[in-house]
Amino acid sequence: MKKTTPSQDFVRGIWKENAVLIQMLGLCPALAVTNTVKNALAMSAATFFVLCCSSVLISTFKRLIPKEVRISSYILVIATFVTLADMILQAYAPVQHKELGAFIALIVVNCMILGRQEAFSSKNNVFRSLLDAIGVGIGFTIALVMMGGFREILGVGTFFDISLFGPNFEPWVSRVLPAGGFLTLGFILLAMGYFEQRKKAKPPKVEAETVEVSS
């Protein structure tokens, strides 16, 4: 494993190893609740809470958890925090809770969270696990808000419930339907791949020895 600095732990998850856009993890909520920016933000917040709490707890107790039962222990921890988030949301933000409906409970099976525990928190100290969790959480938020933004603007004609195009806008309804989620994600990934490739194809200015030119 490559040694990393704490700041790398933090930055890595935001864009370079973005859980949704690069690692393709946590796609279920990314496709399902991103029909509006508001839903995307609420889902990101709940996931962020669960991710950070689980990372801290699991890295604290990593020495006590035998590796034979680690996955079940992690799931137990994650499920506990998800249920807590569910109850707290229902008590303090009942409207938002109603909006997200079943998807709060489904955070348990978000493999991005389990992935971070298995790949990082179970091997690193509490501080760095928290940094990693915050970074990945921010990256998740960026991806979801991006999806929610595109879908809400095109599918409803609003951004954060603010009307953008006036009354004559004909909403592209398929954007907010499930198929629109897949298409939007596909287009975002296509654009990212395109720019990635262009970056690679451009010869670097100084050391131009081992450049792979892919066209």
Place this chain on the structure above:
Amino acid sequence: MSDEIQVTDQTASDEQEIPLEKPVSTFRLIATLGVAGMMAGLLLVLVNQHTKPMIDAYKAEQLQKAVYEVLPGTDRYDTYYLVDDILSLSLPEGVKESDYKRVYVSYNPDNQLHGVAMSRGESGFQDVIMVIFGWSPNTGKLMGMKVLDSKETPGLGDKIFKDLPWVGQFFASPDTPLIPTKPGAGKGRPGEIDTITGATISTKKVIEIINNGLEEWKPYLEQGLPQSSPVEVDEAPAEAEVQS
């Protein structure tokens, strides 16, 4: 069996803490999961104890508001419980209130029988859909409908409470029983309610819940409801403020 296979754990070699190849006793595995489960349970119970009163209070408040919403023009209402197949204003001594089914009978400002609100839950597309609806025993028409609780798919099934024109159909005094109709295929029958494309199951279910609820309650309601409220009004204006 072959001893050529040498398992060297590459990833573990970087770590200091996990010792290799040391068998862990079954007891320890069970104990770890057991303790973790117990702590999780404890935490959940504590938080639940704290949040449950708030959640219940919110639900009760929503229900009270909903009675006024689904019975437009209501001034005040009485809660009737179904005790031994008879509608009764009071419960027998020492029973739990939540064990009894109930209807809310509302009166208009002149203290005349106005409408009856019933809540009912049935499985929808995802989970139970809780619906409260108002019905007029005088005309036999529906007066209003509100979804109290649902986990229907965001963006699709949740149109049962987000699509206001759809919800509006229930306030346009349709005849009962309601007839679910494909949009555009209506024949002008008085109980027709258009379903929503993309939310067919959820919308049909709401209609079904109302029809089933009415079917279940009608025999009791037909036993006769008092035309004016038998309950003394102490603080009459207090409740009227809830109206929206």
